[in-house]
Amino acid sequence: MVKHRNPYRNLDWTLIGCYLALVLFGWINIFSVLHGDSGNIFDFSQKYGMHLIWISISLLTAVVIIRLLPANLWPSVAWVAYGAVILLLLATLVLGVSSHGSQSWISIGSFRLQPAEFSKITTALALSTVMSKYGFTLKSVPNILKIVGLLLLPMALILLEKETGSVLVYMGFLIVLYREGMSGWLITIAFLVVLEFILTIISSPYVAMVVAICIFLLIFFFKKENYLFGLIVVVLTAVALAFLPKLFQIEAIAAVNPLPVEAWLAIITSAIVLFFILQLIILSPRKQFERNSLIVLLCGILFILSVQFFYNNILQDHQRNRIDVFLGLVDDPKGIGYNLHQSMVAIGSGGFAGKGYMNGTQTSLGYVPEQETDFIFCTIGEEWGLLGALFVLALYLTIISRIIILADKAKDSFTRIYGYCVAMCITVHVVINIGMTIGLMPVIGIPLPFLSYGGSALLAFTIMLAIFIKLIFNEQRA
């Protein structure tokens, strides 16, 4: 017997292992939600059976990409694929099928596809092709315009299909641009503005301020390369601010206190932080940064307060409603936040170890909407508890960080840029989806990569990941 050296030993089995774990875990949870003990998991007339078909198709596609197709195929077909998907998006707008208020499906035989899912791959490929050209720099205006156009075209089409969730995914590409040299402040400030706005409206100005302060401290200490100290300060501040309101909810204090506790806390913390910052500014030689960042924080707090005022006093009722609907604050006839509440009850009732596979009552009794697609994480939280939820989180963190680390090391800039694109796509999906189910994010319909029911999304994410695995595999052989 001749011992062959297996050429595929160099494949990144960590990624493949995490991927397979998520896909299988998703499948059995979809089964639990939809039928549980009374069904046969291989019943192809049911959604969980259909999902197995999609898993098979995805795996087959992955094998084809990794074993048969050459790695250098991708940069060369990037533009063709990009154009094809744009055409598909246009076709969907004209011929598409409506579902859940968005017109984003196109029927091919008995299968229905969502071109928006695939546009992420092609946009990533196109972006990587453009940016990996020799001598490409983000400093030149034509280059910037080219990239902006490349991103905006599919975004606009998807927006017309009313798939708001998928548009948000494109925001992830901004991080890729950052990695490739775009100023970080642009992203930071854009991100903060959006985050603070949403937080102020869906939570409270206090929460928004706590977040603003933490982010500020984080950036501040990291800029000063004072990592450990910074981290400790941030964690302590966050914990203190998060728990203080609970500690201070003593009726005796509330009775004599004209201002709400939250307002006092916000004022006191702001004062302490200000004092702290001022001292640093006086002591530090790098005054420029401190002053700027301090101004940013002050502007941020003013912004938070003005958002509240603007939202409550200046906006008309119907405008406010529109924002509420967009943020998922009103989305259900049963009242504001019905979906969210049910989703959190489901996850919360799971406790530490969960109710056990197929024993989740909240999700399977139909209280959680879209349980097998957008809210699959509820089932995991309910039936597998904190352990299951953290397991899934850990798998995602592993996949994403592994992709980033591998991509960053890649010699080929196409591989690097594409890798970041994949990582950011997955990140945005995971953060928005899980964040939504636990009330950290507004309710936006967006699937959980590899886990959610839905063939298009699964296939698209598989292709996306498989291409990256192939590119990295190619790097290591070269």
Place this chain on the structure above:
Amino acid sequence: MSRRNTILLVLFVIFLAIAIRLFTIQIIDKQYSETAGNNALKYVTIYPARGRILDRNGNTIVENKITYDIMVSPLLVEPFDTLALCEIFGVDRAYVRERFEQYQSNARKIGYGSMPFIKQVSSEQYNAFAEREFLFPGFDAIARTARIYPINAGGNLIGYVSEVDRDYIEKHPEYRAGDYAGKTGIERAYEHRLSGEKGYTVYYRDARGRIKGHYDNGSLDKEAVAGSDIITTIDAELQAYGERLMKNKVGSVVAIEPSTGEILTLISSPGIDVSQLAEINKYYKEISDNPYNPMFNRTVQSAQPPGSVFKLVNGLIGLQEGVLRRETRYPCARGYTNGKIHVGCHGHPSPINLTQSIAMSCNAYYCYVLRNILDNRKYDNIEESFNKWRDYVTSFGFGRKLGSDVPYELGGNVPTVNTYNKLHGKGRWKSLSIISLSIGQGELGCTPLHLANLSATIANRGFFYTPHMIKGTEEFPLDSIYTEPNYTMVDPKYFPYIVEGMNMSVYGDGGTSHVAQVPGVNMCGKTGTAQNPHGDDHSVFICFAPKDDPKIAVAAYIENGGFGATWAAPIASLIVEKYLNGEIAEGARKDLETRVRNGYLLNKVPVKKRRR
């Protein structure tokens, strides 16, 4: 720090935030853990039995029978034999299909909850279903109660019970869809006592919605508390008898026990038959399309001129004011004439005194009386004297709600100075302008309850208890407004003169109420004939008996019945006879009863276009 590390760090922080959040809602915050408010618990309502309604003698007027609502949990339904189910409940397949289409369109809202499939099925149907319940998974029955009415009496009085609608729930947030509530009559007025308190059993379910057992050994369960019985002051037998007499006539009969103010009988005709009450929805259109408006409770809502019975009030006021004495005699030449004003009267001896004036119901006599009251020199002007007169009248309860517990009671109308200032101009009217008030015509509006109360007041010689139809119990004692006497502004010493007149009306020469003579009962009565511009006069009669120690005071108001003695007096006297003697004497009285029962007056009643 490299950009890669920045990105990784931000990533790590975000995931940490998610993990902390998960830890919070799954471990720390108990709000989201499995609690009483949890979806997995199923609350099954236990409906209490509604209180019974009894009459004054302990006879049951309204009680309950057990019926069943068949409920269905659409998600637990498996394919079943539709035909068998239809057979059991006597519905067709279209009904079943329609129900399930409805569930389908509300599937999200219903979830694993259950919805009514067929309401109020009979015990036989329930038994047939219960035997084969295992064939119909997802279906089950819950016990409800429905009203039954052992005595055919007092449909309007009792009122009906029906399922609450959205409007009702909005106004009464303690009610839920599927609950029943009293909508009219006693059922409505005493809803809070009759309804009782709902209970519930809490079950927990597994992930497939199947009920696994009592949650936490029933610690959250709540027993239903049955509603309290209501004991009415109504004499059910008398009520039923009166309703038979009032058949095919439009009007009211009210009987009160003078010594307590308890309403013995409250008849509004035509009324709602009790057989229609239990299925009010089925008969609702028929009832509301009836041109004589059975829903309208004439006894407390129909305010009309009282006619000659009001002479009693004017006589009493005259006596109290000192402008009339029992010996005062006035002439009557077929009426009263003064200038252009002429008030006609019928032929009777002249002149006559107070007693005779009541017995013969002389119009002219009361024209003199009212003018003497209003033109009394002790008052500066007509406005002052009129206000005094008005005060007297309202002290009898006229022109205001008496405060009885009969729902929707109206106050009627006694004109004010303003009424006439508007009508004639300020300073441009005098006693002669309002002379029709003397004989109970003109701008007066009294309900039959007012008139019965007047009868009771005279029977009591000067005071009345606010009429009421519910007896006090230890748990719910009567409100003090029902237990304290209301005195009129007329001294009780003057009442015997009027009582004498009423007695003479029944027994004296030329008395108008001879038809009301009841064997073995010393009766007092007064006829009235209320002129009516829309058709025949209304027939009015008030009476009480026995003269000394009265047990019953009655008012009858028969619309378009002509003279008081034609219909109202016979009906009222039969009520008295039935109540005091228990039966109607053979001979002339029986003949009278037959005549009354066969009387058909509906063709005399003008049918007004109903307001919609």
